[in-house]
Amino acid sequence: MNIAVVLFDDFETLDVFGPVEVFGRLTDKYSIKFYSQHGGEIKNRHGVSIITERLDEINGDLEIFIIPGGYGTRKEVYNIMLIDKIKELSLCSKFVMTVCTGSALLARTGLLDGKQATSNKRAFAWAKTNSEKVIWDNKARWTTDEKYYTSSGVSAGIDMSLGFLSDRFGIEFARQVADEIEYIWTEDKDNDTFTAQV
């Protein structure tokens, strides 16, 4: 099953590599590739530099399309070409996952209209400005609404990824993966320690 991660300059490191750690280790199930609007090297302010293919090069249906957050989203929400491409690929994906302010990018496509979503609790007020039609949940660690999974900030992407595995393969399987990466998993998606003051 193919997973595509969309990158853009100034993505948040752990938004990407939390889920990549969880799904990446399941080599018998998932194959992960990194993409960006124009392909090539994508950097962030943490000193990370990743080689990507162009989003146009994605062939076939995706099992999961992952959209991270980070400072870069502040700019990319106005990148109409990228938002259109995210919409097109989200429609062709079995599941769509956002981490942190990645939900702001997905909200801009209109695909979250009338659906539950969350975001980084520290950037929640800003995330909400990207769509009044989304049912923004400021208490969730992560949300699920039909095929859309959205998580709170940074490390919450790990919790959501484990939650996704739990939904697909059972909670014991997800607990086993959490155990393998020695991660203390917040199993309850509705109960975030870092509740938004909004």
Add this chain to the structure above:
Amino acid sequence: MNIAVVLFDDFETLDVFGPVEVFGRLTDKYSIKFYSQHGGEIKNRHGVSIITERLDEINGDLEIFIIPGGYGTRKEVYNIMLIDKIKELSLCSKFVMTVCTGSALLARTGLLDGKQATSNKRAFAWAKTNSEKVIWDNKARWTTDEKYYTSSGVSAGIDMSLGFLSDRFGIEFARQVADEIEYIWTEDKDNDTFTAQV
């Protein structure tokens, strides 16, 4: 303050990007670069591909030298040239940090002789085989002994990095960073949930 991360094929994704998330966001304090024995593209089985410089190109003293773990360590513990280079750079670094089975590589240098260290609890028995002279601690989330910090598996690298910030800048500062990345920090380094059955 410069941080260098040494990469090798089949490094563990989160071993690297957990600490990179923690230190990377402190752009007023730290600058992170990625290195490998021969430079160029380094890949792992999670589909991650990182561009690195050669370890020989490191100029000047390092504040922190980070050594991740992963399947690749099984092979690299026999790579004498790499172990020698890790030893040389560790000696020139103010602090040395290992995540997961990265401690096996550092143990091979002899620099951990007579010092406390830990490793991934699932690979603990193997890690121990790399040196009988290390005081292996199978209960710690992470250990500190002089300038050497070693953490348990994968996500424990995040706890150790926050612990390092706590040691340098105070626990309130570390808690603030944990809060920013919405991470539930295990503050007690001596108390790992994932205790080794060894």
